[in-house]
Amino acid sequence: MSAKPKVAFFEFTSCEGCQLTVVDSLQDHPELLDAIEIVNFREAISRRDHDYQIAFIEGSCSRPSDEATLKAIRAQAGMVIELGACAHLGGINTIRNRQNLDDVRHYVYGDKADWYETYPARPIHAVIDVDAAIPGCPIDRDEFIMAVTQLLQGRMPQIPDHPLCIECKLKENVCVYQRGMTCLGPIIRAGCDAICPTYGDGCEGCRGMISNPNFDSLREVLAEHGMSEDAIKAKLTMFLTYQMMDRGGIGDDNGATNA
């Protein structure tokens, strides 16, 4: 890629935590600003410029009016990259996909429900083609810097596709299962430095499943460790609702209506 590519950041349904992580990555890598020209970053830059080569998209698509904006970004950018779990998996926004969305709107906004358009939250690649994804909720600073470095070298970001457990073992963590807790590590993509188990929490799956998860065996393990069917479903639908639906469902009652 030739000198100083123009880079734009966009957010859809998100908490802006991934963009904040981009800002935070400057703490250790201020030289990033010498390597790219950021032309669009609403969180931190007031100027807008619609001439860019690389677009990082944070957030899920959760309303019909988002689609045109996404298509315009796709038409402009040579490279579109999903930034974080909301964009990559639909993120926690997809939790509500399993409920009746009219009810959801009324529950939160009462008689003003009609002011708030919405439909089932989806990852960005469900709406437009994307070239790569940087997973995580939020993204990992080092992985972001690594991804940008690789893009500048003309390579695609190399995101691990092996289970978190491997990374967790390399950190010499005591497995949280040994401490009477549960963890999605065996089916989740490594790359976050196993941060949750390292700090004593089970993995919640924010980086999404690896491409060949041993799913049935994980369900068995969760059940063996005392989780009820409902608890297992909850665990598999915090970040993974959309991926689960893609796999053919959650084995659900209330049936992922996407109403």
Next chain:
Amino acid sequence: MQNGELKQCELQIVETPRFFEAMLRGRPYGEASHITSRICGICAVGHATASLRATEKALGVAPSEQTVLLRKLNFHGEILDSHILHTYMLVAPDFLGVDSVIPLAKSAPEVVLRALRMKKLAGDICKVICGRHTHPHRDDGRRLHALPVERRDRRAARTACRDAR
């Protein structure tokens, strides 16, 4: 701003509705603070802590003094973090007539680098207590899964203090 006078003010509400209240229905209580921290990545600790307090109130559980103190320290980390973000990266460019902090990194690099160092220290305070500022873990209302007394944390704390000087 021009000569200390406000010339133009824009209000943009770009956020889409998120429906957190509805999303929480029927979920395990231990998830609540992890879900609600995703209301905002900038003040994630605040949202997570509010949720923890609500959960504890609902369950009639009182956190230990140690937990309360650690949470307060965590808050201070977040308040420092977001004030530095606000003052140096969002407000200063407006007052100085530039469109972002990026040109300031060229014109006043020592100030911007100091801001980044202070922001890192603030984030590291949170990191020591809850793993990361956006989005905290380790504390989910069931227990503080680990206390920041492990060697790794002491080392992180020392490095953070040294870097900040």
